[in-house]
Amino acid sequence: MSTPRSVVLERLAYTLAAPVLAVAPNLYADSPVNQVIKLAGAAGIGGWILASKAEKTGAGRKILRWSPLVLAAAIDVTAGQTTGWGPYWLDGLLAAAWAAAGCTVLPFARHARRRHRPALAAPAPQLQPAEAVAEPAVVQPDDGADHLTRDARMLWEKAGMPARTHIVKATRHPGMRHDMTILLRASEPGRPITGLSEATVAAPFGVDAGDVVLANVAVQPGRQGGPGWLEARITPDANLRRRTKPTLQERWTDKVGSSKGGAPGSALVHRTRDDVRGVSFYRAKMSDPTASPRIDLAKVCRGLGLPEDDSCVFVLIDGAEFLISAFDKPPLSAIFPATRELLTPDAKGMYVCGFTITGQPVKNMVYQHDKNAATHGLILGVSRSGKTQFFAISMAAQSLDSQVVWLSTVRKDEKTSTLGQYIDRQGSNALWMARSLRAAKALCEIRAEMPWPHDGKPHDYKPGDPRCPYRQLNVYADEFMTAAQDTDFGEFIQKDGDDLTVTGLKYGIGFNPAGQSPFAHNGFSTEMKDNLRQNSRPTIFNMGSPGATRKAAEGTMENAYDVPTIPARYSRSEGSAIDRAMKGEADPENGVSTGGVAVIVLDNGRAILMRSLYADFDTDLSTLFPEEIQHLTDYEIQELEKRGLWGDWNRAPDPGEFWPEPQEDDGEEDGSRRRGGKGGSKSSSSRSEPQVRSPREALEAIKSLNNA
Secondary structure, eight states, rough: OOOOOOHHHHHHHHHHHHHHHHHHHHTTTTOOOHHHHHHHHHHHHHHHHHHHHHHOOOHHHHHHHHHHHHHHHHHHHHHHSTTTTTTGGGGHHHHHHHHHHHHHHHHHHHTTTTTOOOOOOOOOOOOOOOOOOOOOOOOOOOOOOHHHHHHHHHHHHTTOGGGGGEEEEEOOOOOOOSSEEEEEESSSSSOOOOOOHHHHHHHHHHHOOGGEEEEOOOBTBOOOSSSTEEEEEEEEHHHHHHSSSOOHHHIIIIIISSSTTTTTTTTEEEEEEEEETTEEEEEEEEESSTSOOOOOOHHHHHHTTTOTTTTTTTEEEEEEEEEEEEESSSSSGOOOOOOOOHHSTTTTTEEEEEEEEEEEEEESSSSSSSEEEOOOOEOOOOSOOOOOOOHHHHHHHHHHTOOOOOOOOSSHHHHHHTTTTEEEEOOOHHHHHHHHHHHHHHHHHHHHHHOOOOTOOOOOOTTOOOTTTTEEEEEEEHHHHHHHHHHHHHHHHHHHHHHHHHSGGGGGGEEEEEESOOOOGGGOHHHHHHHHHTOOOOOOOOOOSHHHHHHHHHHHHOOOOOOOOOOOOEEEOOHHHHHHHHHHHHOOOOOOEOOEEEEETTTTSOEEEEEEEBBOTSSSGGSSSOOSSOOOOHHHHHHHHTOOOOOTTOOOOOOEEEEEEOOOSHHHHHHHHHHHHHOOOOOOSSSSOEEEEEHHHHHHHHHHHHHH
């Protein structure tokens, strides 16, 4: 194979110029040859600069072409600075290396042959295997696409037309440099697009796969749709801004409504701010209207950047929608004084018993207008949780409706004694409670036969009917759980309480037990609990822990809705607990009591959080109660006296009042204990077994057995 002439000439030039580079600086320092070499090197540097700034391709080839001149000038300057021929004949070695590099690289000869190469002697033709015929590319007609679409198509074609698709149109997003939406269709008509992923679309455009979103294309006038079409949104700029400075809607979608967020599948409707009350409302709904919200309030707070404070952040669920209220200060730490205007029942027997976190009034009832009957009540909570305060406002509302109120407690205290001044009867021991329940139970029989004046016939109780000859009676039993477990009178209290909840409503008698547990093993039988739940609005104060409060509320509901929690105290989260731990500082003690805060279960089974009205026992409660105390009618009292159920309910038990009278052969000790009824045991060894002589006596004996 012959060597091209340009190669021979260039190598000859390097061979002749190398001795000149080595000798000229050492023999004649000011020789014109040195000046020419330096000027040539300066020209080479200028060529480098122009080649690097040029927009056309081939800058590297041009820089290589000017390299021999620049390197020659560098060797000439170096040789002029060394003494003699330099150490180890450095000047000669540099010149020889320059010539060898030039003969090897041949920048000028190769550049000259880039477009024109001399014909060489062709080798003898040889048989070659037939090349595989490449599949012809689908030729796309010129549809007058804009510059962006043509550039996108070029990148797409270089990537090999992923998934055998074609870019129909590329649209740039307003105000964005790199964000755009491309419309894709299958290259072959009638074929669906398969195998196209976000990463496949992202690779040709040099973006992250997370910046690509694929979406189906709907059929539009003049354009097809369906599986043969696909839309890809490429948004690297928008995603960068979304990660650094997201809007509230974007923050909700990414942090709250995502699959791992605090409310999966939800979408924010709007956010509003009430500066007067100092609260921000976030209203949201489920994207699927058939789905139920599953809310983790702590996750929602972290997603929105809110403090995780159970005293300031609350959630209200209504079907597929829910509302998150974020207060600046604990809203339920405020005091709502009770007034006669709020406690006066309306035409339907409803009165305001408290206010919710949003300032909405919560109403309770003194009778059931829709059922044409009296109402029961169920009040639960531990000591100092606000039960007696709720007694006061409930009794005041009932008294303002001209109803009779009885109150019994296991132990005497200041507040119940104060309430006794404004109601019909009040007592403070288990015996008094047993007698009050027995008298109320007997009133059911009395009122069932009590004639009404307009026709002389007995009728069921009709609240608000002026023809009714008697008033509604409300029997309160505080610490009912403790009383039902009393060794002497517990069985009578529980039995009569069960009967009263079943039969009392139609005769205008409501039973209002209060305690610390709504479950059967603590005195509330299933029958009693079901009747109380269906005919009242159960009110659950703090039960000692959020879990116990939630369990008690769910025990009074037909369906277990989300029950709000009541902490031991309301306290704002101040500073960082981690910083205080590192500094050894104590946590701030700024708690506010949650006494008076309760969960009330409304008629539809939904539980809401409220703070009940405050009745100040240190002042005169006469501003809440009416001037006249309501009592039973003379007829009712006479009938109770006939049955021996009226009078002083604190007196010692009468012989045979609760247990069968002792036989003559019984010991004096046992007989005196039965008559006294104080601290006696109900074991079979201390009680004489009754003699059964008839079916009636057998029934009485069965009733007298404990827990029968």
